[in-house]
Amino acid sequence: MAKPKILVTRRWPAVVEKRLSKSYNATLNPTDVAMASNAIATAFAKYDAICPTISDKLPAELFPQSRSRVRILGNYGVGFSHIDLDAAKAAGIVVTNTPGVLSECTADLVITLMLMVARRTSEGERQVRAGRWTGWRPTHMMGAKVSGATFGVLGFGRIGRSAAKRAHHGFGMKVIYYDAFPIAPDLAAESAAQSRDSIEAVLHEADAVSLHMPGGAENFHLINAERLALMKPTGILVNTARGEIIDGQALADALRSRTIAGAGLDVYEDEPTIPAALLQTNAVLLPHLGSATRATREAMGMMVADNLDAFFAGENLPNRVA
Numbered sequence: 001m002a003k004p005k006i007l008v009t010r011r012w013p014a015v016v017e018k019r020l021s022k023s024y025n026a027t028l029n030p031t032d033v034a035m036a037s038n039a040i041a042t043a044f045a046k047y048d049a050i051c052p053t054i055s056d057k058l059p060a061e062l063f064p065q066s067r068s069r070v071r072i073l074g075n076y077g078v079g080f081s082h083i084d085l086d087a088a089k090a091a092g093i094v095v096t097n098t099p100g101v102l103s104e105c106t107a108d109l110v111i112t113l114m115l116m117v118a119r120r121t122s123e124g125e126r127q128v129r130a131g132r133w134t135g136w137r138p139t140h141m142m143g144a145k146v147s148g149a150t151f152g153v154l155g156f157g158r159i160g161r162s163a164a165k166r167a168h169h170g171f172g173m174k175v176i177y178y179d180a181f182p183i184a185p186d187l188a189a190e191s192a193a194q195s196r197d198s199i200e201a202v203l204h205e206a207d208a209v210s211l212h213m214p215g216g217a218e219n220f221h222l223i224n225a226e227r228l229a230l231m232k233p234t235g236i237l238v239n240t241a242r243g244e245i246i247d248g249q250a251l252a253d254a255l256r257s258r259t260i261a262g263a264g265l266d267v268y269e270d271e272p273t274i275p276a277a278l279l280q281t282n283a284v285l286l287p288h289l290g291s292a293t294r295a296t297r298e299a300m301g302m303m304v305a306d307n308l309d310a311f312f313a314g315e316n317l318p319n320r321v322a
């Protein structure tokens, strides 16, 4: 039987590309340039599977009106708000993702960002490299003490809980969280986390707030000017989830007016564009590095391959989201 034809839209770790090329008639993307939407739209008629990433936007209008040749989208990533799941379902296309394998590394980056903001590390590095450091002095670049402070988590899923464990066990932080769904007591106990009954309560009480809800329309600009105003003037906001959760202009205004003290961002509403207003603030800005370790990026790719293998073998899919 002919091998299924698959399209991999970006460069993936070599070990995964090798596996996919062995099992499938795989079209890889050696240039690693994001594919144009019309090229993806036409791919629906040419391939049996497409393996997209967050850099491929798949809104409803890109999907074929009738059943397409593509029967599965094996998304490389846990978040899938860049794919219109209803349109995929209507076109008879299954969608899978890569949960779990990236939780620890992304949680590491949450803590990195929190510390970078609290301890003003980007600012300090810039000062040193620019030759502006004039030597040690008692009041130089004083930041905020993280140990013993309160860590607020909005969305207590895998990544939020992993970050909470690091904050609690590594830094003795008190953990509070809000989640729209009930959390099993043993999962909350891992970081001695206390639940709060609203987003607002967490924003009001925490010294550092980390966002871990899904992106997409349901949480679009959830963190707006009104909610930022509930945070402490010493408060720090961290976002490794999805950019659209924060109203970027409202955040830039809140940072400039000192409504909050700082922000650490790894994700943006219209990546890779960073709003000019945010570039002019003291926010720490990273280029979507949450899962960017060799081991994790390989594990994510292997998970996509496992899902494709199961699909084409007619077996149950390990990570089906639609």
Ligand code: DGY
Binding pocket: 053, 054, 076, 077, 078, 079, 080, 102, 290, 291
């Ligand atoms: C994820 O896995 O969702 C990462 O943010 C990359 O898409």
